[in-house]
Amino acid sequence: MASELLIYEFRPLYLTLNRIGPFQDEPYEIDFTDKENRPCNFFLLVSKNGSGKTTILDTMSCLLGLLGQAEPKQYGLEDLDKGKGRAQLDLKLRVYWQGQDHDFVVSILGGNLGNELSLKIWDAEELQKHHASKWYRMGFTGQQSGYPLKPLPTHKSEDFIGDLLISLQMSLGSSPSSFGESIFSLPTTLSFSAYRDIPQINESAQPRSITKPQYWGYSPVHCFSAHNETWNYSLDNLLVWLKWLEDGRFEKARDLVNQQVFQGSSKFFKDVDRPSLEAIVNSGGDEPKEHRLDRLSSGEKNLMQLFLRIGAHMTKNTILLIDEFDVHLHIRWQYRLFNALKSLASRDDANFTVIATTHSTEILQTFTDTMDIDENGLVKGGHLIKEEME
Incomplete structure (x- = not known):
């Protein structure tokens, strides 16, 4: 029987992609933390077209979607399902579990991982940097057409991950409260x-x-x-x-x-x-x-x-x-949505993490100009994909 589990915080820290979309040559990492190693709750991804913004969001959705599947037969991302792609999403969790508060790092992995089973290793020093006490891994590896994917050895341990997965899967389909x-x-x-x-x-x-x-x-x-x-x-x-x-x-x-x-x-x-x-x-x-x-x-x-x-x-x-949160929006509406998303991220009654892509030069200029300005409840960050681009 699963221990009582209450999640106070659930935020991305890093995403590592390899042999997925334009990220083919070597593992490519997106850092969702700020200069103080805090997970950002308002984050913009920027690049020229075709550089991988949509691929990054799709990969995150794919990995997070594994949380609700006991025996998935596919990942839902072509380079993981039919190619040699592999990916790892690292998350910071603050939870109440087994009668105590904990800060954990949980990595969700998928694809052709090989024997190493990780693209990013969390040692004691890395955990301490993010004020976490323990690292857990879960996910699936390999391609088995028509059969469930192979779970990682740590996927259903009788520990935190096991209780987390039980809680998630028992709640599937539960009606929203408001x-x-x-x-x-x-x-x-x-x-x-x-x-x-x-x-x-x-x-x-x-x-x-x-x-x-x-x-x-x-x-x-x-x-x-x-x-x-x-x-x-x-x-x-x-x-x-x-x-x-x-x-x-x-x-x-x-x-x-x-x-x-x-x-x-x-x-x-x-x-x-x-x-x-x-x-x-x-x-x-x-x-x-x-x-x-x-x-x-x-x-x-x-x-x-x-x-x-x-x-x-x-x-x-x-x-x-x-x-592309700004698509089809007049500049006035771009700012209205931009500010509304910041308000969501800074809510006191819920933990929102907003990760968006944009092509709006006006929004980018505003975001850059205010990056180092403290805004109540916001931890801001951004990533320029493939920094060598013009």
Whole structure:
């Protein structure tokens, strides 16, 4: 039986990639800590196109997704599943376990690791530098087509890792407790691709109904699709479900959207039409009109996807992975989202880690100018991929 486990902090420290995407020649490390070795809770990845930003986020999602799988048959990343790729994600955990508080480093590994079973070794000196008392390893190795991957020897030890995995897997599918807050201490990762569209729903493939949304319920990782026309995936379905619950979550979602997406404009998110099961936005103005979510601008769709998914699926330990967070956004909206993400990272009631990629020169300049300025609750960092780039 698993010991009582409460997680106070769950943050990335390092990611090491080898033979994955553009990182082929030798192990490549991303350091998510600041100058004082603290794990950052607000981190920007920068590079020219094709240098590996998306690969880094996908690899992190892939490794973190192993937490919820007892016998995975694949990693979900081509270079790990079909090539010679290997990766290691090191995390700092602060936990209550076996009646005491602990600071641990946990490494999640995957791919063709060879006999060494690690890309980064944590000795006593490294652990002390990060104020951790012990190092644990878990994950899978090899490729066994059609069969479960081979777990590392340390993967299911009758120690902390065993209790962690039991807690995670026993909680799979548990219903979120509220919108915009959660009683769950277990970690979740919310991964957003660069394409955050709201397409028109294909009702011939799947009619509208009051149905549990596709991503409803706890999972160590939610990877939100770039483009999905099915009812179960849609934001309309999520909003209808929140409305049907009648416990205040819908009102919280509506208020958040109107504050973060439509503030300063005449538009506002009005309600869900019960007969048609359709979310309605009012255009405002002298002659207001009502329209569907898929008729919003690309920038409004981007923000709707982010804020509604985050509010619905966050836990007390949430990692946000956002590829090109500024895409389709006017510079004013870029700053609005930039500041909203910083507010999430600095929350007192939850541990958020925001890791995002950007091409916005204005945001990069602002971030660089304020990197060394203390901001309450923020530990800031950044990484320029392949520093030899022009």
